Amino acid sequence: MKIPLTIEDKTLSISEETWIDLKSGKDSTAYSSVKAAATAFVAADGNFVIQREQENDSSVINHFHRRQELQKFFDNVDQERAEKGL
Numbered sequence: 001m002k003i004p005l006t007i008e009d010k011t012l013s014i015s016e017e018t019w020i021d022l023k024s025g026k027d028s029t030a031y032s033s034v035k036a037a038a039t040a041f042v043a044a045d046g047n048f049v050i051q052r053e054q055e056n057d058s059s060v061i062n063h064f065h066r067r068q069e070l071q072k073f074f075d076n077v078d079q080e081r082a083e084k085g086l
Helices: 016-024 028-043 067-083
Strands: 005-008 011-015 047-051 060-064
Touching: 011 016, 011 028, 016 028, 016 047, 016 067, 028 047, 028 067, 060 067
Parallel strands: 011 047
Antiparallel strands: 005 011, 047 060
C-alpha cells in the first residue's frame, strides 16, 4: 500500500481519508510505518497532523506535538484495531 504523506518544515501530515483507511484496514505494515514515522517526527520536536483535504476545507482534525499525547492516541487506535482483529 502506498501511503501519501506530506512533509513540510517539521510537520508530517496525512489526509483524514487516508488515515481512516489506514487505521481500519488490514495492512498492519502500512499502519505501523505511519505510526513509526509520526513517532519519530514528534520525538524530533516536530508535529504529526491528520488533516481534512476537501475542496473548500483543509481543517486540522488532530495535531500532535507532544510524545505522550501521540502515544495515548496510538494506544487507543491499537486497542480499536485489536478489538476488530486487525
